[in-house]
Amino acid sequence: DTEVTQTPKHLVMGMTNKKSLKCEQHMGHRAMYWYKQKAKKPPELMFVYSYEKLSINESVPSRFSPECPNSSLLNLHLHALQPEDSALYLCASSQQSGANYGYTFGSGTRLTVV
Amino acid sequence: GIQVEQSPPDLILQEGANSTLRCNFSDSVNNLQWFHQNPWGQLINLFYIPSGTKQNGRLSATTVATERYSLLYISSSQTTDSGVYFCAVKNSGGSNYKLTFGKGTLLTVNP
Numbered sequence: 351d352t353e354v355t356q357t358p359k360h361l362v363m364g365m366t367n368k369k370s371l372k373c374e375q376h377m378g379h380r381a382m383y384w385y386k387q388k389a390k391k392p393p394e395l396m397f398v399y400s401y402e403k404l405s406i407n408e409s410v411p412s413r414f415s416p417e418c419p420n421s422s423l424l425n426l427h428l429h430a431l432q433p434e435d436s437a438l439y440l441c442a443s444s445q446q447s448g449a450n451y452g453y454t455f456g457s458g459t460r461l462t463v464v
Numbered sequence: 465g466i467q468v469e470q471s472p473p474d475l476i477l478q479e480g481a482n483s484t485l486r487c488n489f490s491d492s493v494n495n496l497q498w499f500h501q502n503p504w505g506q507l508i509n510l511f512y513i514p515s516g517t518k519q520n521g522r523l524s525a526t527t528v529a530t531e532r533y534s535l536l537y538i539s540s541s542q543t544t545d546s547g548v549y550f551c552a553v554k555n556s557g558g559s560n561y562k563l564t565f566g567k568g569t570l571l572t573v574n575p
Contacts, residue, residue: 392565452512
């Protein structure tokens with residue numbers, strides 16, 4: 351299995367809702383990442399998990415809450431989002447978080463906040 | 465942080481044409497990847513190429529790390545090659561935990 355699987359593919363949520371994005375990989379990778387991509391822009395890093403521990407938070411607002419329950423699964427819990435949080439959310443993994451490893455990306459969750 | 469510049473920003477080709485995409489970076493890198501983002505948003509890894517040359521079918525890539533650039537060659541382009549091509553790098557020093565993306569090249573291949 352050489353894939354990163356993200357669910358759901360599309361999500362529409364209200365500003366008072368609570369929802370979660372899910373990301374799964376079975377490649378034995380020990381680093382997992384959340385990226386946010388606005389339309390016509392490159393992806394921007396949000397969080398880095400290394401060996402199931404949060405190692406990097408790129409000053410992301412607390413309405414985004416990541417969780418790594420095990421080495422194969424990464425969640426992003428969403429609460430009280432704003433319309434400007436509408437974006438494509440991409441999950442990625444790599445063998446480790448060090449420099450010399452290629453990233454594999456999932457197909458993303460397209461989030462719309464209404 | 466490291467700067468990544470891609471050129472051209474937009475490229476329109478007729479099917480069958482060849483093209484070269486360029487990625488310049490402002491500092492030494494020990495990780496460089498080329499990705500293709502399809503119209504549905506998926507980022508597909510084309511090459512992991514911090515140095516040297518690689519080929520995969522109609523695509524090939526060359527990175528000259530000492531001169532801080534990488535090139536992606538697409539030969540005999542097909543309509544399915546359309547999409548955005550991103551170069552992404554990790555700095556050898558500094559914030560080397562972070563894969564930094566260029567702004568991408570939007571490629572349109574017309575039949």
